[in-house]
Amino acid sequence: MNLAELSDDDLRAHVAAELARTRQRSAELTDSVDDEDLVRQHSPLMSPLVWDLAHVGSQEELWLVRDVGGREAIRPDIDDLYDAFQHARADRPQLPLLGPAEARDYVGTVREKVFDLLERTPLEGRRLVDRAFAFGMIVQHEQQHDETMLATHQLRSGPPALSAEPPPSDVDVLPPEVFVPGGTFTMGTSTEPWALDNERPAHEVHVDDFYLDTTPVTNGQYLAFMDAGGYDDPRWWSEAGWAHRQRADLRAPRFWQRDGDRWSRRRFGHLEPVPEAEPVVHVSFHEAEAYAAWAGKRLPTEQEWEKAARFDPASGRSRRYPWGDDDPRPEHANLGQRHLRPAPAGAYRAGAAPCGARQLIGDVWEWTATDFLPYPGFAAFPYREYSEVFFGPEYKVLRGGSFGTDRAACRGTFRNWDYPIRRQIFAGFRCARTPRAEERR
Structure with a gap:
């Protein structure tokens, strides 16, 4: 959907629908467990679910009710409690947080005021409201926390609380790699109305010829690395990666366990054999980098990843998504918690990129070799704490x-980042390599 071309009435209707759709997902993630589960911390890496719920309401109040709407504060007394920079996740259970019922009442009150001001707010004249940017920012923020809450569900113990249909099983037999010709392309965006600051501005980037895995690395391929002693051979690991592997005693992707002579994994309360055809998930950057070295390859740079995902050689332009400019549909990609697992490698032929690569959007976040840094001409907006304070070599x-990941929080230009040791996130990878001398075209 081209938000820039919608009338104000249609844009307001779209915003209202996105806010409602997003809140429904938040409710599903929090209503599926009891109050005791909501206030429990399932891992020091994560907040209690009830903190995430009230936090999305607090951010919505700050940006939409107070800033955009200019209205009186609803709960100024809780601003510090739900400021993500004030309290580490491990410390949040000890705070005087809103209980489940109070948190639900609070986010409901905020939302009522937001729907009211949506009807009254001009959607132009101020950058924060132009094309409903602030509303889109809040939709994306809540969807990002929904994915965080989904990761918390994966970390919780006990019987399954969530259910979903399996992903499509129809796959194509594909070549292991695709060739991506070098050249200049437009990276990032200056025109996507709801793009966040670290995706901006559009700028020209040159990459050399490279080969890219057609699909993400699968569990079966990763098992071959494990069976070959990959976790025990420092040749494949960076110095930092090997130190972390030893310190954390890494031996397999997170949530895997040995089951006799086979491996099983725990997935949202289910223990099941590791499905070899699915992309591997819950691996750190260090593990991805080690596998790539063992395979005689490397991780792609962020620039290579985006060229493979967006550049259309037929038109010479960068698309919004691998398949084109249309918003994601179910046949394009595995997004939005429709399925609680990646689809088998080779699925989603309608989502293929011009280079032939599959599943570049959805299924698993893909580690790249690139540090999280600003683009040339970056300007923080609307606040430094979204991106700028994280720039540097600490994050990949x-x-x-x-x-x-929801479709509202995922584009061909969207950038995520995390520490290279993180494994609770839904992260996998694919490999790249530089052409050998005899392959140069």
């Missing part, structure tokens, strides 16, 4: 979204 860029 992930691209493409996962099965838990």
